[in-house]
């Protein structure tokens with residue numbers, strides 16, 4: 001019988017020989033819905049799991065060029081190749097963080113950027129500063145949208161004023177796509193900056209290399225560190241749990257800021273049609289543990305870039321103490337472009353930014369869980385669930401010798417990501433939210449027992465682990481005695 005590892009070797013070679021269409025990538029569960037493949041009035045649409053995917057006849061066309069711009073295509077350059085081409089003289093290079101000039105921890109000191117941002121306000125500040133200094137004419141980023149217009153709570157837009165950029169502040173864990181803003185940049189002369197998750201920034205770099213007009217106009221890329229992307233079904237779940245019919249929800253906030261509480265205590269907030277607000281801490285939601293993977297896009301299971309390695313500058317949250325307890329929010333920042341290093345250094349000297357230099361190890365430590373999931377976790381997923389299309393990853397299949405508990409954690413996250421979508425869709429069709437909510441609570445209990453050894457189930461795992469470890473050391477002693 002052929003094992004999973006053999007399949008991983010054979011599938012790619014056979015499939016790599018045929019040209020790809022966007023629909024092939026989507027059918028293989030590898031489409032993040034970035035929109036880089038759509039041109040003109042071609043559009044992405046919702047699938048039943050609340051993910052944006054290429055739809056329509058064009059999505060089935062095997063076009064020249066597509067394979068070079070899709071971030072999940074095996075024919076596209078990988079993050080290392082792109083970064084080497086873009087930042088050839090970067091003085092620092094780290095396997096986890098990529099190439100960079102300098103790195104910092106801190107926040108914006110001027111105006112209300114920090115209070116308005118999800119973290120320390122650095123993304124909105126850099127975007128605004130680029131505009132103020134005349135380095136760009138517009139910034140493509142994600143802002144709230146009118147859900148009545150095309151059923152989206154958020155969308156990419158091109159902001160051309162400081163006020164517009166500020167109104168777009170905050171993180172949106174919601175499917176968005178860039179096709180419309182890419183088209184706008186293609187049609188309208190000017191210089192632009194693009195804000196995006198690592199895979200979106202990779203797509204922008206690949207597109208810029210293919211399309212001379214975009215290559216000339218997209219002057220800067222601002223990357224967001226990324227754990228994974230959620231589907232729109234997470235909003236359905238929020239609405240059920242906050243007692244708000246989904247049709248009445250007008251606005252969604254994933255991380256309501258409260259300076260008096262730790263930054264990592266997320267609060268979800270819904271604004272309803274009558275102007276009232278409903279909120280709940282993530283920890284009290286049936287699916288409120290970010291790391292468990294509820295409603296994760298399947299492509300994220302095959303991603304190996306946590307820190308936007310191809311972006312000119314990248315931003316994350318400082319998820320280490322004392323910063324994670326500071327509810328005002330603190331960024332980590334990785335500067336890869338020398339021009340942006342000068343811009344940031346000048347603002348530090350003027351007291352407009354409160355940033356302290358840090359090294360790669362500090363940055364990696366703030367993203368320890370994300371990096372583990374996308375290094376050893378990715379190796380294990382490539383081994384147990386080889387993708388149905390060839391993939392070009394900087395991590396090789398492996399993980400067979402990981403401790404049992406870690407393997408179970410990766411399997412559990414994967415199942416939760418897949419099943420949360422299926423069960424919610426079933427519950428919606430049956431008009432029975434409790435079906436999903438009961439399943440989610442049980443799944444979360446199992447995940448937390450495994451991940452944090454919590455509850456009676458966690459105690460059982462602890463005992464099994466102790467026996468396993470004892471058996472391992474007995475076996476090792478036995479082997480030593482006989483060697």
Ligand SMILES: Cc1cc2nc3c(=O)[nH]c(=O)nc-3n(C[C@H](O)[C@H](O)[C@H](O)COP(=O)(O)OP(=O)(O)OC[C@H]3O[C@@H](n4cnc5c(N)ncnc54)[C@H](O)[C@@H]3O)c2cc1C
Nearest residue numbers: 117118119121122123124141142170171172226227316317
């Ligand atoms: C899906 C997702 C996953 C993330 N995972 C992690 C993680 O694992 N670890 C970590 O440290 N940080 C993660 N971040 C980044 C983090 O949430 C903050 O966005 C980042 O720290 C910047 O905060 P800020 O206060 O500087 O930004 P702000 O000043 O609040 O500005 C945020 C900017 O990002 C834009 N934006 C918001 N959502 C999106 C989006 N989905 N796509 C493109 N642009 C967007 C906004 O329009 C705005 O311009 C993630 C962000 C997203 C969107």
Ligand code: SF4
Nearest residue numbers: 031032034035037070
């Ligand atoms: S990942 Fe992006 S470029 Fe690739 S098929 Fe999906 S939408 Fe198109």
Ligand code: SF4
Nearest residue numbers: 199226228229300303
């Ligand atoms: S985890 Fe990777 S694939 Fe998923 S949204 Fe983030 S950068 Fe994109």
